[in-house]
Amino acid sequence: MGPNLQSRVRLRPVDLAREHGLSTQAIRNYEEAGILPAARRTPHGYRTYTSLHAGALRAFLALLPGHGHRTATSILRAVNQGKDDEAFRLVDESHAELLDDRRTLQAVERALGDLEPAMAPGPGAGSESAAVTGPDGTFIGPLAGKLGVRPATLRKWEGAGLVRPRRDPRTGYRVYDDADVRDARLAHQLRRGGYLLEQIAPLIAQVRAAGGLEPLEAALRDWHGRLSARGRAMLTGAAELEAYLRERG
Template sequence: MGRNPQNDRHLRPVDLARAHGLSTQAVRNYEVAGILPVADRTPHGYRTYTSLHAGALRAFLALVPGHGHRTATAIMRAVNEGSAEEAFRLIDESHTQLLDDRRTLQVVESALRDLAPVTASEAGVRSEPAAVSGSGGTFIGPLAGKLGIRPATLRKWERAGLVSPRRDPQTGYRVYDEADVRDARLAHQLRRGGYLLEQIAPLITQVRAAGGLEPLGAALGDWRDRLSARGRAMLAGAAELEAYLRERPP
């Protein structure tokens, strides 16, 4: 049911601002951006808002945590321009992105479960040939054989930044240390899961920055919590948007 304009109490920009901890200039900027409907003006040129504007502001502020400022702005602008279908499309896109992020997290967590911490020697990758120059590590052939891939694949992964072997100063051969073995195994799992090299590279970077798989596990827990919070925020935003749509005149 739409609102009764006769029951509207006129609100000043400061009234909306104070209710949400905003500045009056922010409220004006939201109107200019199309987040709020265009306000009426007094004979002296002052803006006057109503409960409809208050509802629009509540909807926008509720949409931001789940969809981001830019998308929330586009959603409100579409609604205020009378294009609810465009607003729904934008919301659907956000939900699709959230679902994709959840699937990515699930694949990564599955890959990590299959990658219990293993050193290069425990994996058997140093048996052929022996340790390089007394410094540990393995050559490309044994590592490729252990993973069941070709040496050329490891070289391709190196060019993509997934592994960063050093070179043996005496032979010039690639030497893969424990961290390289870990990164190669993780890359192998994700490739088997259908992920592209350009999608895997940022994850490998996160593993290195975290200092290994175990610290990354905690980071993934935080990621999962953020996705859950985002999903709940989308629900809260949808509720406020629905209330605003009900209040808008047909």
Template structure:
């Protein structure tokens, strides 16, 4: 089957380009990058492609939405070089990353639910504020842990101008509670910090619901795109023989 495709009708770069709304230069670039097999040449040096090249281009473009440009290109290079196992490894890594992203989203959603249904805070020393000791007691952690979280950017308490003590406002308490839940889920500080920053930029937990819904939708779209890409990759592998 692969031989028939490779020796079938000749296609010009513009034929491949038009089929996908690309420029002919993009097609040439993909060939030079190893995403497409090497083109044939006419006696005058013009590139000629076959239906196999067209299928390779379609496969690459189908892989991009689920795996990203770099991984899709690496997969195609591996297949074109006869290293199918390397291509499968790259695909597996993308699926593993998607699963990890789903777990992260689930951890954030669980943490937000825990914050919404958790026990009320103990009476603070002033409206909307608390100090490091009472906050550490509420969280069930040591004061040193809160100081570590502060250095990592998870909480940003202000300092009392008279005493120099750390003062945590309501937003700091919220961030600390979210950090505790994520730490319980096994997430490292460097992965928690960007999530805390997202909560801050959203202005609280409620506006973050829309961001989480969008996150879920993007993960689902990525999963479906991976399925579509896998079907095209299997067809390309069969076409190569």
């Protein structure tokens, strides 16, 4: 279990709380959740903590930004139970998730890059977009032909929410406007990249919410920033976790 807790400097719950701007109730909650090792009690029943508890708290708070509350809790709980390998596995899983997020972002950027030449407004009817859509939009057959997919594929994408064509009131046929063509092209690029429909749907929703591809650039820059911040937070969390492991012995 490491060095005897009684040999360490004794700290009150309020001492731990003040250092991090927390309440004493939060400290007690962290102990009950297994984030902190069990505290010793005085003959009068008061909790006493040590530098070991302070290290556990610092590690937990440092892990939070990069791993989230649930995973950070599970990591500290595993360490406090002597299950270091389980803690390392949880850390590895978070890093794998971050890597997957980076790959998703790269796939979106590649897909958008492939779309830009086709979606850029050209002079007159010279652009590919104009060749696909007329004043009233395009029907499923011509669009499927331009994308090199079957009409059934476009209907499947519609069922998954990737495209939302309107219906011609006279014929009932699907009519795809410029935004639908854009979404279909993006879906096509991402499918070629190996992404599942359920993974593509939220990305296309972001394009719609941004109002198109150009406004999405700001969202992509923000996405880059958040991934970088999470990566750096993981480094900070790893350093504090290592310090706690050394303190625990």
